[in-house]
Amino acid sequence: MLDKAPRIKQTVKSKMKGHVNVRMASEAMLELVTLLFLNNLAQEARTKAFEEKSTIIRAHHVKAVAKKVLKSARG
Structure with a gap:
């Protein structure tokens, strides 16, 4: 388990061209x-x-529901 939440700002910057x-407000909202x-x-x-x-x-429980959760998160 992670001690603290990962910083999303660096991930977003690395993915964007x-x-x-x-x-800061956007970073907080992303987190x-x-x-x-x-x-x-x-x-x-x-x-x-x-x-x-x-x-x-277990991992197979997460994998089984990941597709459904991703679909509902997109809207």
Whole structure:
């Protein structure tokens, strides 16, 4: 488990082509959206694990629900 959340600003800048100016408020909003997405993914994976009568969330539970969560996150 990570001690602190990863910095999204560097990831966004590395993915974008050209000069991108990411301000502090935008960076905070990106981090909040990312944390909400990860929280939703974890909840869905937990539900999938309970459906399979498992008390531990494993990688295959996350992979099973990742497509559904990504689709719902896009809108």
